[in-house]
Amino acid sequence: MPASQRRLWLIGGTSESVQLAEAIASVDLPYLVTVTTAAAKSLYPQTPNLQIQVGRLNGKQIEQLCQQQPITAILDASHPYAVEISRIAIATAQRFQIPYLRFERPRVEGDGGDEGGFSNIRVTTTENSETRPYKSVRAGFEQTLSSTAKPNSLNPPLQRNNQPGVITLDSFETLVAGDYLNQQRVLLTVGYKVLSLFQDWQARSTLFARILPGVTSLEAVIAAGFSRDRIIALRPPVPFELEMALWRHWDISLVVTKASGVAGGETTKRQVAAQLGIPLLVIDRPVVTYPQQTSDVAVALEFCQRYL
Incomplete structure (x- = not known):
């Protein structure tokens, strides 16, 4: 040619x-x-x-x-x-x-260590995953998982992660099938396409969503049961100070995000989570x-x- x-x-x-x-x-x-x-x-x-x-x-x-x-x-x-x-x-x-x-x-990697009452953990759904007890600094997030926990239990087996306060899950399905969101004030920074998965959690937790500004995303978040006072439309990257102010304003106790790298604001969220002592749930990239x-x-x- x-x-x-x-x-x-x-x-x-x-x-x-x-x-x-x-x-x-x-x-x-x-x-x-x-x-x-x-x-x-x-x-x-x-x-x-x-x-x-x-x-x-x-x-x-x-x-x-x-x-x-x-x-x-x-x-x-x-x-x-x-x-x-x-x-x-x-x-x-x-x-x-x-x-x-x-x-x-x-990918964004943590700096290791264990501080502030958090453990370093990774959640998967494999049978041979190593399990370790952990305890969050948030009362509603405190629990201990024994080494006999089953993959299909409310919170699947855990593996070591490499940043304090960060929990990595293998999928959104693992998240909504578990008990991680129960009675939490949750900020979802996961995009509009998966928000419908969280509809059943609206009655058991207080959910907030950050979406891209646009008609399609706004229609999707409203259809997923989010009231207008629990929606914010922002285009990333979101500055550290604004990210922290938003979490504080809504009194957030748990944040869910994707492993979207620096360009997706993941580094900033990790930094704010560490600063405020708020658990960060990271949904891993699809394989x-x-x-x-x-x-x-x-x-x-x-x-x-x-x-x-």
């Missing part, structure tokens, strides 16, 4: 994808960026070599895109929790033998088997140049 017809597909929608788009533009490579909202389009560089397509893509549309452009390499910089687009892109890449590289947002991945922009750029 002539070099003039080759085009890279950059799966966008994250701050990392904007950074990658700028790097690709700097070396004059032809590429297509796909985003799901019109608002995201304005974040990318304006260059003759860049095409931007707005809208969600299903499997058939992705196949058509790869054939019509035509796409000779895929750089996936989608959100860590946007697993559907990644899985479809991987399957399409394998079917048409297109090189694929996942650009994975770095996706990527053919190859990197968190290095230079490596990603070399990949793009190799196939264009």
Whole structure:
């Protein structure tokens, strides 16, 4: 295929994808960026070599895109929790033998230790998980789990984590099936798509939701049973001082977030949780088997140049 017809597909929608788009533009490579909202389009560089397509893509549309452009390499910089687009892109890449590289947002790791009355724990649903007693500084969160606890009990087995006060769960299903939210004042910073899972907890806890400003997210949070005085619409990153003020204003006793990395505000939430002595429940990233991945922009750029 002539070099003039080759085009890279950059799966966008994250701050990392904007950074990658700028790097690709700097070396004059032809590429297509796909985003799901019109608002995201304005974040990318304006260059003759860049095409931007707005809208969600299903499997058939992705196949058509790869054939019509035509796409000779895929750089996936989608959100860590946007697993559907990644899985479809991987399957399409394998079917048409297109090189694929996942650009994975770095994880946030704790600094270890044990202070402030918290234990370092990780919750999974595996039979062989190690269990350890723990006690929270919050009265409503105090409990001890014995080594004989069953994975399907209210609170599944625990494994050591690496930051005081942070509890990592493997899924939202584990969270809502357990007893973690009971009688708590909970701030949910998890996106609007999963808020319906918390409807049954509205009567047993006081739930607050922070969402992105937008009609779709606002409609979803109201449909999930949140009253207007328990909703705040903010676009991240949220500054440390504002994050702390919000938790204090609502007298939050437990915060739920995703393992979304620095760009998703995870570091700030960990810092505020440690400062205020509030437990932080982190929902781990979904498991996706990527053919190859990197968190290095230079490596990603070399990949793009190799196939264009």
